[in-house]
Amino acid sequence: MRTKILIVFMLMLALVITGCSSSTSSNEDDSDKIVLKFLHKWPQPEYAPYFEEVVKEFETQNPDIKIKMEAIADEPIKDKLRVILGGSEVPDIMFSWSGEFARKFVRADAALDLTPYLEEDAAWKESFIPASLQPFSSDGKNYGIPLRFNGKFFVYNKEIFDKYGLDAPKTWDEFLDILDTLKEEGETPLMLGNESPWAAIHYLTGLNQKMVDQEVRMNDYNPRSGKFTDPGYVKAMEMLAELNEKGYFMDNVNSSSHDMVKQMFFAGKGAMFYVELEEFQDVENALKGNWGFFPMPSIADGNGSQNYITGAPDGFIVSSKSKHPKEAVEFLKFITSKENSLKLVKDIGWPSPIEGATNPDTALKQVAEGVDYMKQSEGMAEWLDTDVHAKVADVYLSNIQLLLDGSKSPEEIIKEVQDVAKQVQSEVE
Amino acid sequence: MKETYRNGRTAFLFILPALLLILFIVFLPIVLNLYNSFFRWNSFEAGKTFVGFDYYIRLFKDPVFFTALKNNSLYAIISLLCQVGGGIIIAAILEDKLIRRFQPFFRTVFFIPSVISIAVVGLMWQLIYNPEIGLVNGVLNAIGQSEWAHSWLGDSKTAIYAVVAVSQWQYTGYMTMLFLIAMQKIPMEYYEAAMIDGASKINSFFHITLPQIKEMILVGCVITVIGAFKVFDEVYVMTFGGPGRSTEVLGTMLYRSAFRNDEMGYASTIGTIIFIITLTLSLIQMKLGKSGQEVD
Structure with missing residues (x-):
């Protein structure tokens, strides 16, 4: 009887052990x-x-x-x-x-x-x-x-720009003028697919860089010393929100995906679209030379260097x-x-x-x-969502949709950013 | 006596593998999860910092946690009404003599959504909800209700309802199936007797069908409510908690903490809370289930 129990027990143990043992022979043939x-x-x-x-x-x-x-x-x-x-x-x-x-x-x-x-x-x-x-x-x-x-650049549909005699803007004010003209002519000035919120974060990447002094910004982006108290951060968000409030962006930005909007832009449904350099080939394939591009225009009262390009x-x-x-x-x-x-x-x-x-x-x-453009620039403004600590990026990412649908103000958002930056500071040694 | 003792030992040996499996696969992770929630750590760094109850305190101050709880409860309530309530009604209609010969057709049609992969369902509904090209707004425009047309997933006020609605579409048919099976086990004599007594169909539904499928209703309630507190993939595929945090549920909040914000400890804390909630709900169910048996 005892031996029987022993055999049963050992069999079961063997079953468990063979199930758990890991095979270490996978690399042997290329030894x-x-x-x-x-x-x-x-x-x-x-x-x-x-x-x-x-x-x-x-x-x-x-x-x-x-x-x-x-x-x-x-x-x-x-x-x-x-x-x-x-x-x-x-x-x-x-x-x-x-x-x-x-x-x-x-x-x-x-x-x-x-x-x-x-x-x-x-x-x-x-x-x-x-x-x-x-x-x-x-x-x-x-x-x-x-x-x-x-790098990140605005591409524009030349056909639409030529129709109203527009040129690529150099300054933010010129940019706003163009948007205004396009809006009044009944065009959709800016295409944006913000279902995945990195799309709008890329706007904010450039705006933050242009509005806030470089040294201050680098200190804030560093998880060990981030405070985000500079008024430039609020101003940057206000400028982005303004583009939306004035109706320059297309409708339903938060429920359209970047890829879908890209197809709409290729079909000629909007005048400008903010894309990465790696997407230029797609633009060329769709618009066949009928397009131009420009970097984010310089902002007169910004404290950051105006000769930076967004990208990394x-x-x-x-x-x-x-x-x-x-x-x-x-x-x-x-x-x-x-x-x-x-x-x-x-x-x-x-x-x-x-x-x-x-x-x-x-x-x-x-x-x-x-x-x-990037070689001649003074430096690069790296993507906000990969350049700050993941937790700060998360606050920015989830709130930017609410900024665009008008349910949160820039002041409320920056307060949250400051709070989480403080929390991060205490956690990163 | 000695013989039974020996048999007991053999019996123990036979259940040992299953016991070990349950210990290692179910109970050990629960305990480890609780232990991990007291530390600040992430998946790629070696060290762990003890933080005590910090994460629990933070969780109960975190507004997102309450949004998530609210959304999970909303999920549970709507699912109960639609999947359990609606499922019973649809099943009763399908069991009616007049419709019964079409039953296999409807049964199949209602059941199909629940076997489609959630990734496919999510993408499909994203398109259906799309404000420009989507079916929902298209229909609204076609029947002259353009002012109701809406960016369903893009508005933080409607997004959670849009997501919940997809789950109802997907799983009501599944519940209907369960209730159909239960109803088919009810002896026909009850209904015949009721008919002779002059009971209307509504009356026999309330006095024969419902009491007879009580056990199945309980099971259905448990499945939907616990499912509602564990929901993850629907939200992950369609909105990932957005716009803002408006569709965040406990599952996505946990995922975000663990794999986006590198806070495994906080994620473990959320996991513990989900465990406590579902455990409590199961205990309540087990108590209710027992009392049901006693009445029988």
């Missing part, structure tokens, strides 16, 4: 190769082939390295990155936005300091447009390598837990080489941060001009 895990955010069929080709080429040139590539789309990667970084299977190379989004991983010691690698290979370092490396740095050290250099690079960070940092950097060097950057510009029309890669021969004329 002689170094395996690098590479995570990016472009699974779309129009972009993915570029990465597949680059990875394949790299593997042919480095037969002892194998790259395991994975792609997660834009919205889910914001959550996934945080979870993945806490796990044991951290990718060696990961996509990240620049600014605070990357800096929180730096603070958690999850991102590898890439400064020595950049110092070691001066030619590589100098191949970048300087403004594209800066947003990935923290306390003077580089933690990320940019892949794209993205995004690219890759290397995990601090990576067992093969040298090989990971080797891959980053490969993907940002002049050759592959030219391919990036040519194949998918993205602006490259590599000096000279985005030129009129390889890129769309307007994309090359956009990159020139």
Whole structure:
């Protein structure tokens, strides 16, 4: 009897144990190769082939390295990155936005300091447009390598502008005049799809930068010292709300998605649309040369520099837990080489941060001009929702819809921002 | 005596795997969640900082928490009325002699929404609610009620009702199905006897059908109410808590804290509160369910 019980017990135990044991044999067949895990955010069929080709080429040139590539789309990667970084299977190379989004991983010691690698290979370092490396740095050290250099510009429908004899504005007042004319002529002056509120946050990114003194703003955006007491922040929101109150934006901004509005703009339903440089190719495909663009106009009574462009690079960070940092950097060097950057510009029309890669021969004329704007600017105003602490960004993001539907005032919102900034200060050591 | 004792031990060995599974998969996470709610931590940083009851205090001062509670309650009340109340009425109509031969057709049609994936349902309803090209405003304009046309998901006052309505559309058919099954178990003799006594259809509905399916009504109530407090995907797909925070429910609030704001401790706190709410509701149900059996 006793042996029977024992056998039953052992069988059950065996069942439980086999169920729990983890298989560790997955990498064994490539044991002689170094395996690098590479995570990016472009699974779309129009972009993915570029990465597949680059990875394949790299593997042919480095037969002892194998790259395991994975792609997660834009919205889910914001959550996934945080979870993945806490796990044991951290990718060696990961996509990240620049600014605070990357800096929180730096603070958690999850991102590898890439400064020595950049110092070691001066030619590589100098191949970048300087403004594209800066947003990935923290306390003077580089933690990320940019892949794209993205700026935000107003594109306008030339047909509509010509009809009323309008030109691209230089100042905010000229901009308002144009909006007023278009409104009176019965056109929809500004297209905006704010269902995902980053769309309006991109307006506020530029307005905050232009209204608030640079040093004050950088102090406020730093989670350790953020106060947000400058009156410029309120003024910036008032200006955005004004665009809506005067009816310059299209109807139903909060329930229209950016992509849907883009299609409406392409169909000629609005005069202007605020888009990123990476979308220029789509605009060209739809409007066929019948469009122009301009950066956010300068604001006369703003305290910030008026020669900034809204935008930021995004690219890759290397995990601090990576067992093969040298090989990971080797891959980053490969993907940002002049050759592959030219391919990036040519194949998918993205602006490259590599000096000279985005030129009129390889890129769309307007994309090359956009990159020139960024090169000549004094600096970049990085996306507000990735440049401030996640909790501050969350307050801004959820309130901007209420600002636009008129249910919250700029003063109420800035009060909430100040409160959460204070809370963040007490939590970040 | 010795024999039964031995059998008891064997029996214990046999339930041991199930017991272990429940311990590790259900009870341990609950305890861990409670423990985690006392710390400030996030998923990618190594350290944890003890904060005691700070997050609980903050939660009860957080206006979003009360918005979420209100929205969850709204979800529960409307779901009870539509899914349980409406489900019973539809089931009773379908069981009526006159309509019964069409029943398989209607049953299928009403049931279809509940088997469609929520991602598809969400996208579809986003389009239906779209103020420019959507079906709802299109119909309103066509019948001459243009002033009712509205940005349903984009207005913080109507968004939560628009989201709740989608759930009713999706799950009322499912509930109807459950009630149909219960009603088909009622012996026909009751109705025949009632008919001979001259009872109207309304009367036999109230005095035969309802008492006979009481147990199923209780089950239906529990499913909908607890479901309403655990709701997440409908809101996540259609509005993600917006505009502003107007459609935030406890589930999305938890998700936002954990994966957007890097506050796993606060998320654990919200998780604990959801657990307490659903546990209380289940206990109430179990008590009600027992009293129902006693009457039988």
